Amino acid sequence: MALLNAQGVTKRFGGLLANDSVDLAVEEGQIVGLIGPNGAGKTTFFNCLSGHLVPDAGTIIFNGRDITRWPAHRVAQAGIARTFQLVKSMGGLTVEENVMIGAFARVDDREEARRKARQVLELVGLLDVADMYPGELPLAVQKQMELARALATEPKLLMLDEVAAGLSPEEIEGFAGLLRKIHREKGLAMLVIEHVMEFVLPLSERVYVLAGGRKIAEGTPDEITNHPAVIEAYLGEGYARAHKR
Amino acid sequence: MKIWGIIREAFTFSDLSRGERIGLALLLGAIAVFPWVVKDGFARTVAVQFLYYAMLGLSWNFIGGYGGQIDLGGAKNVGFGAYGVALPMVLWDWPFWLGLPIGVAFAVLESLVLGLGLLRLRGHYFAIGTLAVALVWEELFVYSEWTRGARGLLLPFKRAPDYLYMQLTPVGFHYFIAALFVFSLLWLNWFRRSKLGYQLRAIREDEDAAASLGINVLAAKVKAYCISSVVAALGGAFYAVYYGFIDPDSVMHLDLSIMIAMTALVGGAGVLWGPIVGAAVLIPLDRYLGAWFGGGGILGMDFLIYAVIIMLLAAYQPKGVAGLIEALVLWRLKATGRSTAGLRAVGGR
Numbered sequence: 147m148a149l150l151n152a153q154g155v156t157k158r159f160g161g162l163l164a165n166d167s168v169d170l171a172v173e174e175g176q177i178v179g180l181i182g183p184n185g186a187g188k189t190t191f192f193n194c195l196s197g198h199l200v201p202d203a204g205t206i207i208f209n210g211r212d213i214t215r216w217p218a219h220r221v222a223q224a225g226i227a228r229t230f231q232l233v234k235s236m237g238g239l240t241v242e243e244n245v246m247i248g249a250f251a252r253v254d255d256r257e258e259a260r261r262k263a264r265q266v267l268e269l270v271g272l273l274d275v276a277d278m279y280p281g282e283l284p285l286a287v288q289k290q291m292e293l294a295r296a297l298a299t300e301p302k303l304l305m306l307d308e309v310a311a312g313l314s315p316e317e318i319e320g321f322a323g324l325l326r327k328i329h330r331e332k333g334l335a336m337l338v339i340e341h342v343m344e345f346v347l348p349l350s351e352r353v354y355v356l357a358g359g360r361k362i363a364e365g366t367p368d369e370i371t372n373h374p375a376v377i378e379a380y381l382g383e384g385y386a387r388a389h390k391r
Numbered sequence: 392m393k394i395w396g397i398i399r400e401a402f403t404f405s406d407l408s409r410g411e412r413i414g415l416a417l418l419l420g421a422i423a424v425f426p427w428v429v430k431d432g433f434a435r436t437v438a439v440q441f442l443y444y445a446m447l448g449l450s451w452n453f454i455g456g457y458g459g460q461i462d463l464g465g466a467k468n469v470g471f472g473a474y475g476v477a478l479p480m481v482l483w484d485w486p487f488w489l490g491l492p493i494g495v496a497f498a499v500l501e502s503l504v505l506g507l508g509l510l511r512l513r514g515h516y517f518a519i520g521t522l523a524v525a526l527v528w529e530e531l532f533v534y535s536e537w538t539r540g541a542r543g544l545l546l547p548f549k550r551a552p553d554y555l556y557m558q559l560t561p562v563g564f565h566y567f568i569a570a571l572f573v574f575s576l577l578w579l580n581w582f583r584r585s586k587l588g589y590q591l592r593a594i595r596e597d598e599d600a601a602a603s604l605g606i607n608v609l610a611a612k613v614k615a616y617c618i619s620s621v622v623a624a625l626g627g628a629f630y631a632v633y634y635g636f637i638d639p640d641s642v643m644h645l646d647l648s649i650m651i652a653m654t655a656l657v658g659g660a661g662v663l664w665g666p667i668v669g670a671a672v673l674i675p676l677d678r679y680l681g682a683w684f685g686g687g688g689i690l691g692m693d694f695l696i697y698a699v700i701i702m703l704l705a706a707y708q709p710k711g712v713a714g715l716i717e718a719l720v721l722w723r724l725k726a727t728g729r730s731t732a733g734l735r736a737v738g739g740r
């Protein structure tokens with residue numbers, strides 16, 4: 147059985163159907179990509195999964211439990227961690243403290259939380275900026291910190307919302323490497339919303355495509371790049387050509 | 392043992408800078424010797440009021456400072472503490488120590504119920520809600536015959552010192568409020584480095600991020616709000632026996648709510664010693680100006696002006712005086728060419 151199984155997830159904002167009966171599954175340890183043009187409803191779908199929004203219809207089964215209407219903190223404790231499209235770094239807390247907040251999801255003792263936070267910071271390579279404030283650091287580092295913070299909650303499923311947006315090609319490269327390393331070491335499942343195809347396709351085992359709130363395709367990265375509906379809706383000729391070469 | 396761990400934490404100030412620790416030590420030393428050095432009655436009164444308001448400011452810091460939830464109704468909890476002691480004492484001649492838990496328990500229960508409703512609100516809606524509820528309580532106490540309405544309660548007179556009824560000598564009262572103040576300081580010191588304290592700081596920064604990291608935002612806020620109410624109610628209980636007379640005007644008035652928030656915000660909200668500095672600035676200013684001008688001091692000002700000042704401070708300079716000191720330190724480091732990375736904390740992290 148899949149680790150995450152979302153079926154018929156529907157979310158309306160007034161007259162706008164932001165998610166129209168979206169189905170999506172993530173297997174244990176799998177990296178799944180979720181792509182689609184701006185306004186496709188990807189972030190809305192994430193918010194429904196993470197409990198920041200309550201879907202109007204549909205069911206979300208995670209780890210054998212129906213979490214459809216759970217509040218965000220319960221979803222997090224059940225093992226789904228996420229990052230945000232617009233980084234939410236808690237600016238009044240140091241990098242280490244930010245990550246400690248994540249660690250407190252599993253432990254009560256401060257020094258234990260600090261130890262765990264420092265372990266995760268080492269994993270993502272941020273130990274040397276542990277005592278700095280997020281505002282003193284470039285966006286790429288803040289995104290790494292948000293990733294570390296999410297990891298510190300010891301999730302079974304990590305959901306990343308446009309982690310590459312706003313980063314330079316080198317930084318994107320670094321981030322992809324980092325995600326691979328984390329996947330290798332922790333074996334956790336990931337659901338990756340992305341805009342930058344070069345980033346998400348090589349990373350994913352499976353890719354879902356949203357457009358206009360609806361799932362228009364799903365398959366392996368190869369299948370997706372060659373899918374006519376996807377090319378039309380989103381990828382554009384340029385990318386498909388580049389990949390055939 | 393868990394309790395020893397908590398006590399050890401409460402007494403641990405090692406994350407503060409050396410200057411801060413020296414400052415705190417000097418303050419505690421001064422409080423300890425004050426009644427022996429200063430014999431002037433008025434100055435002693437001002438000292439007691441300083442400790443009283445500093446304590447109330449510390450209570451505000453739990454929810455308003457570390458949690459970022461602007462509470463504009465703190466006086467109601469002071470009132471519950473004061474009436475909890477005064478009412479049974481007047482009606483049934485109950486000693487202080489029997490009335491105290493009643494007032495505190497009422498404050499906690501009321502804050503629990505109110506918090507579960509109001510703390511769902513975000514931003515300034517919580518501030519407005521607390522303000523409105525505190526006003527309702529004040530009116531209830533003014534119009535209720537049971538609490539003797541606006542006439543207030545005059546406590547039965549005992550021969551001082553009486554430790555059952557806590558009717559003490561001036562020196563006794565000084566140490567009584569000093570003990571309560573130190574207790575509040577230690578509690579806040581434990582809190583700010585506890586899991587709950589970290590959670591409140593995360594909530595202050597971003598509620599969505601906090602929730603995504605497994606924090607039950609409402610539950611954490613309600614807990615801090617209840618702790619805050621305990622400390623404020625203790626202050627109110629002290630006030631009742633210190634003055635021997637209370638009425639809604641002295642322990643439930645909007646001015647008091649405003650003053651509590653101001654104490655923390657002027658000194659530094661979310662900074663351990665912020666409310667102490669705030670009280671040290673505001674109380675002598677208020678009392679001496681009031682004495683000189685014969686008016687109501689700065690408390691005589693329109694509360695609307697205060698409300699505006701509070702909102703502005705909360706939005707732009709919540710760290711108050713502490714924030715200015717911090718800025719000064721950073722500026723000096725920069726001027727001497729040293730790195731300021733990560734050096735942005737006063738009152739510990």
Ligand SMILES: Nc1ncnc2c1ncn2[C@@H]1O[C@H](COP(=O)(O)OP(=O)(O)O)[C@@H](O)[C@H]1O
Nearest residue numbers: 159162164182183184185186187188189190191
């Ligand atoms: N809170 C909201 N209220 C109203 N409309 C929203 C809200 N959030 C998103 N939308 C709308 O829903 C659609 C999908 O948005 P979103 O999920 O952010 O897309 P994506 O992340 O794929 O770019 C957009 O048209 C957006 O304007």
Ligand SMILES: [Mg+2]
Nearest residue numbers: 188189190231
């Ligand atoms: Mg989005």
